[in-house]
Amino acid sequence: MLPRLFLLALLALSPLPLFAESFDxxxxxxxxxxxxxxxxxxxxxxxxxxxxATLPNGLATLTLGQDYYxxxxxxxxxxxxxxxxxxxxxxxxxxxxxxxMTPMHDTWGMELSYDDIGHVSDDDAESYDYDDLLKQMxxxxxxxxxxxxxxxxxxxxxxxxxxxxxxxQTERKLYWAKELQFGGDELHTLxxxxxxxGREGVLxxxxxASMEQLDEVRAATPDLLAMTSFTEGNRYIDFKPDLDKVAAxxxxxxxxxxxxAKTGFLIVLLAFLKKGFVLLLLPLIWxxxxxxGRRTKAAGETNDPIQPHVDAGNETGGSDGxxxxxx
Numbered sequence: 001m002l003p004r005l006f007l008l009a010l011l012a013l014s015p016l017p018l019f020a021e022s023f024d025x026x027x028x029x030x031x032x033x034x035x036x037x038x039x040x041x042x043x044x045x046x047x048x049x050x051x052x053a054t055l056p057n058g059l060a061t062l063t064l065g066q067d068y069y070x071x072x073x074x075x076x077x078x079x080x081x082x083x084x085x086x087x088x089x090x091x092x093x094x095x096x097x098x099x100x101m102t103p104m105h106d107t108w109g110m111e112l113s114y115d116d117i118g119h120v121s122d123d124d125a126e127s128y129d130y131d132d133l134l135k136q137m138x139x140x141x142x143x144x145x146x147x148x149x150x151x152x153x154x155x156x157x158x159x160x161x162x163x164x165x166x167x168x169q170t171e172r173k174l175y176w177a178k179e180l181q182f183g184g185d186e187l188h189t190l191x192x193x194x195x196x197x198g199r200e201g202v203l204x205x206x207x208x209a210s211m212e213q214l215d216e217v218r219a220a221t222p223d224l225l226a227m228t229s230f231t232e233g234n235r236y237i238d239f240k241p242d243l244d245k246v247a248a249x250x251x252x253x254x255x256x257x258x259x260x261a262k263t264g265f266l267i268v269l270l271a272f273l274k275k276g277f278v279l280l281l282l283p284l285i286w287x288x289x290x291x292x293g294r295r296t297k298a299a300g301e302t303n304d305p306i307q308p309h310v311d312a313g314n315e316t317g318g319s320d321g322x323x324x325x326x327x
Contacts, residue, residue, distance in 0.1 A: 021048045026069065027102060042083060043102055046075045055093050057114055059234045060196070060203050062096065063227045071095045071103075079103045080111065084208075087153065089113075096227075098220070108190075108209030108217050110224060116201040118245035119236075125167045125174075125251045133256050134161060137178075140256070154183030162190055162214055165255050172197040172236040173225055176255060179211055192217050195254050198230045199238045200245055202254065 023040070024031040026048045030040060048069045053062045056073060064070055071079065076095040080086045083103060093112040101107035141158035149155050163177035177192040192207035192214075205224065207217050230236070247253075 021050065021069075023048065023102075026099070030102070040102075040104070042078065043104060046071060046078065046103075050099070053094075054231075055112065055114070057093065058231065059114060059198065059201075060228060060230045062112075063229070064096070065227075067099055067223065068096050068227070069099055071097070076111065079109065087151075096224070106210075106213075108192075108207050108213050108220075110194075111204075111206045111208060113204045114201055115204055116245075117249065118200055118247035119239045120197050120202060120247040120254065121250050122167065122169060122172065122197065123250070125169065128165075128252045128255075130161070130165055130255075133165075133252060134158075137256055141180075154185070157181045159188065162211065163192065163218070165251075167251055168225070171225070173228075174251060174254060175221065175225065177207075177214070177217075187212075190214055190217065192221070193255075194221075194224060194228075196228050196230065197236050199234050199236060202247075203228060203230070 023044045023046065027043075030036055048071070050064050050066060050069050053064060053070045054060075055062070062070055072094055073092050076092050077089070079095060080092065081088055091113045093114060095103075095112065096110040097103060098107060103109060138158045141156055145155045145157065157180065159179040159181055161177065162179045163175070165174065165176035167174045174195040174197070175193060177190060180189040180191055182189055188211040190207070190209045190211045190213060192209065194205035194207070196203040196205070205228065207224070209217055232238070249257075
């Protein structure tokens with residue numbers, strides 16, 4: 001009897017384990033509608049994982065609970081590249097979404113990656129003029145835009161801060177937000193950036209959304225900040241000065257790194273259906289292009305999975321001269 005009680009006590013104290021759910025289990029109402037079956041086929045192949053997830057590199061965990069789900073790297077790239085039309089990126093470690101939203105809703109998604117640039121000193125966290133930093137970042141965005149246009153992607157412009165930088169020195173987490181415009185689109189894109197500092201690198205969390213969703217993302221930010229934890233041995237406090245690599249950038253370098261160049265497709269179809277709008281109002285050609293998973297032309301023509309000038313997963317700058325070399 002005692003061993004069983006002991007086991008139950010351990011289970012009660014343990015974090016919720018990771019468990020996978022199918023599309024049908026997570027979104028039964030959508031799955032039950034035969035009129036949406038073909039349209040939602042790309043989502044049927046994804047694994048929706050909730051609970052507590054360990055990232056593929058084993059450096060950090062995500063405590064998702066019931067309010068969010070995690071897509072593994074393979075599924076995350078299907079969303080980012082096939083459904084949302086972004087350049088290929090082999091550094092993606094996964095994505096996080098709100099549990100009640102699919103990647104094809106008009107919703108936000110958080111992309112995860114890791115940069116092993118070394119241990120980032122936060123001694124300079126209070127010493128930056130963020131207005132000057134913004135000007136530097138806008139110049140970098142213009143350079144990134146040239147590459148994008150040459151390779152068949154929409155141009156990109158950094159319009160300004162959507163949320164000025166803030167650093168939590170206790171949790172060693174930095175966050176800020178940028179307002180971006182792609183290809184002259186009237187609907188501006190929000191890139192909400194979170195950086196968790198670790199022993200020898202930085203966990204990169206980028207929330208991809210529209211500017212209209214800023215309040216929604218702000219409300220979720222405390223959850224997104226709290227859900228991420230480095231594993232023991234990889235925490236900021238585990239740093240060993242005599243053994244570990246030190247980053248060439250500080251807090252300012254993390255903020256002034258390459259501009260995030262990913263955008264969400266932001267389809268409003270399912271939102272329209274919820275509100276009773278007529279499906280036939282949507283252009284059929286647009287639907288066909290979307291649900292065949294067709295990529296942007298340049299993405300299908302390159303064999304290089306990482307684009308050096310549009311690296312949305314590694315914004316930390318450093319030796320490539322993108323704004324962090326003077327830290």
